[in-house]
Amino acid sequence: MSTANKTMPTSYSNPNFDEEPAGIKNSGGASPMGSNIFIIKPDDKNKNRTHPEPYRHDPTTQKNIGRTILRGIRSLWATRQTEKDLRKNKDLYIKTTLRELILYLVFVTILCIITFGMTSTKTYYFTTVLRTVFTERKVEGIGDQPAYDDIANFDDFWNVMGGPVLSGLFDQKWYNGENLTEDQYGYVLFENKILGLPRFRQLRVTNHSCTVHEKFQQSIRECYGPYGTNKENRSSYAPENNTITPNAWHYQTSKQLKGSSTSGLISRYGGGGFVQDLTPNYNDAKAQLDDLNANLWIDRGTRVVFLDFTVYNGNINLFCQIKLTIEFPASGGAVPSKSFSTVKLIRYVSSMDYFVLACEILFTMFTVYYTVEEVLEIRHFKFHYFKAIWNVLDILIILISYICIAFNVYRQIKVGQILDELLKNQNSFADFEFLTYWQIQFNNIVAFAVFLAWIKIFKYVSFNKTMTQLSTTLSRCAKDVLGFSVMFMIVFLAYAQLGYLLFGTMIDDYKTFAISIFTLFRIILGDFDFNAILTAHRILGPIFFLTYVFFVFFVLLNMFLAIINDTYSEVKSDMTTQKSEFELSDYFKKSYERMLDRLNVKRDRIIDIQNALKSADVNKDGVIEFDEWRRNLKARGYTDVEIENVFSRYDTDGDRVLRDNEQRRFKADLAAQENNLEMDIKDLNDSRVVQQSNAQVAAANTDNETDNVNRITYDEFAVLVRRIDRMESSIGSIVSKIENVLTKLELLEKGKMKRREALTRILNNVSEDDKLSKEMKHERLEKMIRDELEETNPARQTSNQNVTQRTKTSSTHGSGHIQ
DSSP: GGGGGGGGOOOOSTTGGGGGGGGGGOOSSSTOOOGGGOOOOOOOGGGOOOOOOOTSSSSOOHHHHHHHHHHHHHTTOTTTTOOOOGGHHHHHHHHHHHHHHHHHHHHHHHHHHHHHHHHHHHHHHHHHHHHHIIOOBBBOOSSOOOGGGGGHHHHHHHHHHHIIIIHHSOOBBBBTOBOGGGGGOOTTHHHTEEHHHHHEEEEETTTTSOOGGGTTTTTOOOOOOOOOGGGGGGOOOOOOOOOOOOGGGGGEEHHHHTOOOOOOOEEEOOOOOOEEOOOOOHHHHHHHHHHHHHTTTOTTEEEEEEEEEEEEEEEEETEEEEEEEEEEEEEEOOEEEEEEEEEEEOOOOOOHHHHHHHHHHHHHHHHHHHHHHHHHHHHHGGGGGGGGGHHHHHHHHHHHHHHHHHHHHHHHHHHHHHHHHHHHOSSSSSSOHHHHHHOOOOOHHHHHHHHHHHTTHHHHHEEESGGHHHHHHHHHHHEEEEHHHHHHHHHHHHHHHHHHHHHHHTTTGGGGGGHHHHHHHHHHOOOOOOOHHHOOTTHHHHHHHHHHIIIIIIHHHHHHHHHHHHHHHHHHHHSSOOOOOOOOOHHHHHHHHHHHHHHHHHHHHHHHHHHHHHHSSSTTTSSHHHHHHHHHHHTOOOOOOHHHHHHHOOOOOOOOOHHHHHHHHHHHHHHHHHHHHHHHHHHHHHHHHHHHHHHHHHHHEEEEEEEEOOOOOHHHHHHHHHHHHHHHHHHHHHHHHHHHHHHHHHHHHHHHHHHHHHHHHHHHHHHHOTSOOOOHHHHHHHHHHHHHHHHHHHHHHHHHHHHHHHHHHOOOHHHHOOO
């Protein structure tokens, strides 16, 4: 094997080049000094001046590539919770936190675009106009005629339905009296297309569906009770004479009508009933209503009548499903209510709609991304994952997101099917009620998801102690608030039931127990009708109102506020001694300083090169040879690789000499780079000034308060030190005195024990000698006691002297310290 193949390439006139480490010899890479002035760009014309080094790098294996890819994929889901050693690297921790925050803010922005794209201010005006047309127009005639909201009996029902409602459904002429063409029929206010046919639906109850008291059974022979599915009358009751509405007298089940149950103000009603569809012509529809009126289509057995129809405004791409409900309770009369449900069922029409579609695709991608993130966290923490409230919130948002995605697809398919069926048969009822209902539920769920998404931002800004005040305050006072809530609800529900029982028959705000609860909440907020209470009962009304305001508003509500205020004060005081995990201002300041240092280093290098160009021509011949260039830059601390790189870049003819034209091009490039660096440094300085001013304005109050609280003068510090020294010496003397007292007590206790034992021994000796008389026993007892006392006194005096001596010594030391 030839030895020439093993020879490493050398530099032209640099014998030391081959002695340097291979990692430095990369002339085609970035300069280790931080300036691109030392980088040689690949050039086909100058291939002979590059220095390829095939032995510098290890061969890249497929296994290494796979690890790199897996590491990159894993970094996409790296969070503060899943990375174990993240807190050891503060910069990486800050970058991860900022990445999570920015990514989540993008997600919230996309979610807001989607939600605002589903609705607009036009929805309100569209609904208001339709409500005015069908419910606020009055019957034409002399005197005060009823509108829809004024319906109180059967006559009002037929007059309103045959008058303003029918006129609103079918316009006949323009405002100047011209008749409408065939294409212009079927529109409300000339703009809103009626989809299909309007439908009347009635539900009835059977006779004897209630029980009459036996004393009235002879005079009251018919009884129609409140509505119930078990009391529903499904029998046909067609009139004897001919009718143009034959189908209206025969019951149809909810399965036949493809309907669903509906709630009114009084009860909830089934999806079947007696149905009449109105023809799309004013005169024919008027004739149908007159026929139903003449043949008593509604009577005492009627409990509710619905009028359902749907309109579509192509100008603003909105559907409005309208349901006019008139209930006829068992108490008599009529109770009207209405529902105008405006929704956007056809989602993608305009360019803005397609932009929302793009956001929905991004929303789906984000949902999948966060699903993977939460799965990784659940895998890492197991069941401990569900102990954190933020994690539960994450799961809830993800579940709601998937529900919204599924319904979005379902709605798109279902609306297309309904419209296709309607176009095939336009003389049929278009039932958009089910789809409209779930679209409204979808809007509500999305609104709830947006609310939770905004609240979740607190999770990502928890690194700042100021942002944790709310959650910390609520968590600390949770037990106190829970205990207070029990006490509050006892009093509050007692007043709610009292109000319902006292005023439920006379005041609308107390007609049910649930409405009474909301009314009492309104009183707390200052919204109440005292005159209605006073009119209902002139004695109990004021007593109820005044006692409720005193106990609930002045006492309980202020107790609740006191709990919150006290806890917040504690949290605020604790936070003055705490530090945030990191400050964004400090992080950006350090990043700015690092960037500025790099730019300054580059600028210094350029200045060095410029000076080298001026001083390298030692022999003053007008050209710079490589040896002159190398010696000058070597003295300035540059490596041979950098010297070779920059020289080769501008030595275009390869003669190892920089001539006049090459030097001019070199100087022009250096001047341009220096100018660019000056501009970058100026921009950084300007941005730093703006950031500092904003930070100072934002943190002025908190920083000043914290500094004022934490700073003390030197004199105050010296006074505190002297006080602490005095306290320590005083405490020492007090402790020694306490020890002496305890010693005395211990000696006294021992003396008592000894005397007790001596007396016991004396008594035993005297009692055992039965030969002695009482007088002799008495004398002997006195002698033994006297002897015992003489033995005990010297020991007691000695111990007392020792204790006294120690007390004096400790007192002397304590007074010395105090002095």
